[in-house]
Amino acid sequence: MTSLPVVGLIAAMALVTYATRYTMIGLLGRLTLPDWALRWLEFVPVAAFTAIIVPATLAPQGRVDLSFSNHYAWAALICALVAWRTRHTLATIVAGLAAFWLLRWLGG
Amino acid sequence: MLAATRDSLPIWVGVTPVGLVFGLLSQQTELGVFGTLAMSAFVLAGSAQFIALSLLQASTAYPLIVLTTLVVNLRHLLYGASLAPHIQRLRPAWQRFLAFGLTDESYALTVTRFTRADATGSGHWYLLAANANIFTCWLLSTALGILLSGWVGDPAALRLDFALYATFIGLLIPHVRDRAAVVAMLVAGVVALLARDLPGKLGLLLAALLAASAGLLWDRLTVGANPRGRPSGKKETSK
CATH class of the missing domain: 1.20.5 (Single alpha-helices involved in coiled-coils or other helix-helix interfaces)
Incomplete structure (x- = not known):
């Protein structure tokens, strides 16, 4: 429980x-609220999401890893491209997972 | 009420997979079935809940998770400020109830509606229906995700943790609408990477605070060319 x-x-x-x-x-x-405070608040989601995604995908084991074997980084890149082109959350999730599993299957 | 439900349909499609993934991933943490459902019902904030999951997986101290939740949800202040004039004449009990269901999605659905519906005074019913739709969808999809987690076997083997980052990317990119947001993103990424070894994921908070300030600073430094600045309070110019 x-x-x-x-x-x-x-x-x-x-x-x-x-x-x-x-x-x-x-x-x-x-x-x-003053205008600048409202504007500051608008940046918070972008800032928080990025602060999670970047270390988790570029340094999944704790140290920065940009080699091909870091599937997280490459799948995240594909994910970002799909998100940017489609602006569609579901399409992004599906494409990202497909890319991630494909990379894992290719790279072992 | 019906109009809001109809308008909510695309949101059901968008929110369901997110709730599903949340329900699935939550079962790798100490939340358990009851805790997960309670979190979806009472916190009702996708981004904050996902961030809480990743913090729980990293064994973060609970007070820091609460603090992060607060920071991540500060954007609700903006929605509240923007909707307040429209529900000002309602009784306080009504206002408190409507505030509970206020989410990115219900705000996005309602904010354009209020200006039109104000004449008939039915805008708050629309907001109520939008809130109810999103609440129901979020709770049901969370429950479905929990159910599915039993079938998936060892979730770690599937590396569903990437689904978390894919979801974040899908939620993040539509927020990046101008150069200032790109600046905030760059600063957040660099600071988070440099500060990743700080205890208790403090690096995340530090990065988020610095990045939002950097975005604002960029905005102020470049605003000279555009003295009227940006209209505040309104997000999403078109949908």
Whole structure:
């Protein structure tokens, strides 16, 4: 069964997430974020996703590996190209997984 | 209500595989079946939940996962700020309930609608229906993913962890709409790579904070040519 710390983790995650959703609605028009702050917030998803993807795919074993045997890096590159051309999340996931498995099958 | 459900159909198609992968991957962590369903029901934030999974797999301390969740979800402030004027006249209980279901998808569906529906005052029903559709789809697909995880055998052998990165890439690229976003991406990548050995994935937070600031800085430095800057509060100019 789910342990107590995990229940606490989920509750805390739910709480901070709800806080981000409700805060601005609750504050209504009483406070307006300056333009630069809103713009800063717009970069957060891009920044966070990239910060996860890059080390995970370029250094899957902990050290930077750009050789052909690093399937993560090459499949991620193909994935990014498909995402860029199609702008379609599902197509990206399917193409990325297909590329990854193909590379693994080719490279052993 | 019906219109929102109809408009949500492409989102069902887009969200279902993401929820499925989340349900599948979650079973490699200590979340278990109940924890995974609870997270999808109460946190209801795809990006943050996926990031939480990868942090759990790296045995990250829980407080840091919560902090990362907060940072990743800060963008909701933007959606809230943008929708607030339209639901301002509703009772507070209504507002709190609508806020719970606010996601990237329901925001994207609703924000264009509100300007038109405002005249009839039915915009909040549309938002409610969009929220309900996304909630249902996310929970069902998570459950389906958990069910499938029993059939897949040893998920590590399939290297489904790559599905996580593929999903991230699929969610990331549409956010990259201008040069400032590319700058943010480059800074995030370089800092994250350099800081990858920091304990507890602190490198991720550091990279995200620095990268968002770099994007903003680039924006401000190049904004001279375009003094009116960018309209704030609105994302996705076209869909």
